[in-house]
Structures are given as C-alpha cells and as structure tokens.
Amino acid sequence: MARLIKNTRTEAQHDWPDDVFIQGGERGVVVGGPGxxxxxxxxxxxxxGTFLRGEGKTLAEAEEKCWKQYQTFTACxxxxxxxxxxxxxxxxxGAGFCTRCGTWMSKVFEPLPEDPDRKRSLAERVFVDQDSEAIIEALDTVANAASLPHAPSGE
Incomplete structure (x- = not known):
C-alpha cells in the first residue's frame, strides 16, 4: 500500500522509506523569495540530517523533483x-552542503557568531524576532495567496 503524503489525500508516487517523513501540498506559499x-x-x-523540497505546478511534479534529490542524496x-x-x-x-552531492545538511559544523550587519530574512523576523511588522507582512502575503504569481519557471 502506498503512503499518503501528510497534509493531503494523495498517495506518494514513489516508495519512500518508512523512516523518511513526507509532506506536501498543492497550494504552498513562499514568502521572502529572491523574486x-x-x-x-x-x-x-x-x-x-536534512530536508529535501521539490516544487512544481502539481504535487506529482513536486514529488518527482524531490525524489530526484533523494536519489542523489542516497547515492552520495x-x-x-x-x-x-x-x-x-x-x-x-552549523549547517553546510556536501561538496559531493550538494545536499544541505544540519549540524555538520560548529556554529559561528551571528554577523551583526547581515540583513535578517522575513522568516527570521517573524519566528525569531517576533517582529510585528514582519508578522503582518507574512499574514498579508498568505491572505492574498491567490493573487500571487506561480513559482518562477513553473517550478
């Protein structure tokens, strides 16, 4: 029996191992992206030790992209x-990227002190700083998700 993708009623297309948590959705919103x-x-x-994410026009396309990342990850x-x-x-x-397969991994380095001159991301301002202006910006973005463009290049 195929596994259900958490937060959906859709069965996974690929045979994900039981110890790999999977989730997805048809209507994700990315805030604070470069564009x-x-x-x-x-x-x-x-x-x-890591998190893999695929994006696409459909959940099936997104899973396919994530599966390719997983294949690269497991073949490293x-x-x-x-x-x-x-x-x-x-x-x-403390996070870093494997120089052989390119996968982002957590806790592979000792953390460095924060750079006081670095601009904080919207996510950091919301979840770490609990900045009320950032929270309003994020909530407004999500509330108006239907008017947002789709991912660049259809991804």
Missing amino acids: GAYQTAFFEAFPG DGTGEPHGPFERRQYRN
Whole structure:
C-alpha cells in the first residue's frame, strides 16, 4: 500500500522509506523569495540530517523533483558517513552542503557568531524576532495567496 503524503489525500508516487517523513501540498506559499512571494505545489522529505523540497505546478511534479534529490542524496559516496566534506556557504548556524552531492545538511559544523550587519530574512523576523511588522507582512502575503504569481519557471 502506498503512503499518503501528510497534509493531503494523495498517495506518494514513489516508495519512500518508512523512516523518511513526507509532506506536501498543492497550494504552498513562499514568502521572502529572491523574486518576491509566489505560490507553488510542494513536496518535502526529511531523511536523517536534512530536508529535501521539490516544487512544481502539481504535487506529482513536486514529488518527482524531490525524489530526484533523494536519489542523489542516497547515492552520495562522501567521506563523512556517508556525506562530506562540507562547505558552509552562507550558513553560520552549523549547517553546510556536501561538496559531493550538494545536499544541505544540519549540524555538520560548529556554529559561528551571528554577523551583526547581515540583513535578517522575513522568516527570521517573524519566528525569531517576533517582529510585528514582519508578522503582518507574512499574514498579508498568505491572505492574498491567490493573487500571487506561480513559482518562477513553473517550478
């Protein structure tokens, strides 16, 4: 029997392992993206130590993109059980990217002190700072989701 995708009534197309949490939706809203907010179907999988996300015009398309990421993740032959070495890129919180497969991984570095000059994202302003202006901006975006453009390039 196929697994149901959490938060939907849709069965997964792929045989996701039981220990990988999966969720998705047809009407996701991305706030604070580089080109502004947009709506998209999405599928997320949470194998150990990471989070994978596919976006698309449909939930099926989003799952397919996420499944490809999962295949890359599981095939990695890195040196760090099984991933690594890692590079930090923009992250200071201990997360990094496997240099072999490109997967984002949590808790692979010691965290660095915050950069006081870095502009905080909308998500940080909402969930960490509890900034009332940011909360209103996020709520307005979600309330008007139907008027948002779809993901850039149909993703």
